[in-house]
Amino acid sequence: MGTDHRYSWRKQLLWGLLLIGLGTLLLLERLHLIAFDPALLWQYWPALLVVFGINKLLPPASPRQIVGGLGLIAFAVWYYLSFEQLLGLNFRNSWPFLLIGWGVGLVLEPLLNNYVATKERKNEE
Template structure:
């Protein structure tokens, strides 16, 4: 239970810092101290980075196999979304959706291994 409490505090700290940074950037833009072109369309391209940050937060110790795989899935999904949405390497959703099946299967294969690893590590 102590592990969940530490993880919850870390998540609260991370979300709080992200809100402070986002609010500061928007405030500085609104008072013309920063010259940013903040519109929803340009911000939309960067939302997968939020998933990457949250995924890495799940993977940092103290963690459990469930949280680690959840974090790994978030990081993978963010990368997949970015590649598909931005047409990186000429790929789009219709070509890359099988990667989601591969990631799902990888998670299922990794779960028993990670469960043994985390039990031995404690």
């Protein structure tokens, strides 16, 4: 079972669990069994990006998945801080963080590829 197949399986499992949870929450709210405002979900949607970013980091993960997972988490944190205007950040003054993050990702992926290739060569010896 390859790394891509395992990740695909985990991603499908995660989507399924999220949809079951969301559907259950909304059904309970519609049946007036719990008091819940569905509009609150939109305020915290960056948490979904964090969950999917963590899913990409779980082993076995390729360097591309690791960089993608870290990128999703970083984007979610940036978006939440900017949207809530925490730490004096807003979209107007913090968008350069996206360029910096993109650049870090471009630099980090080849370094991780090199590290993994070196580690595999040592294991073969």
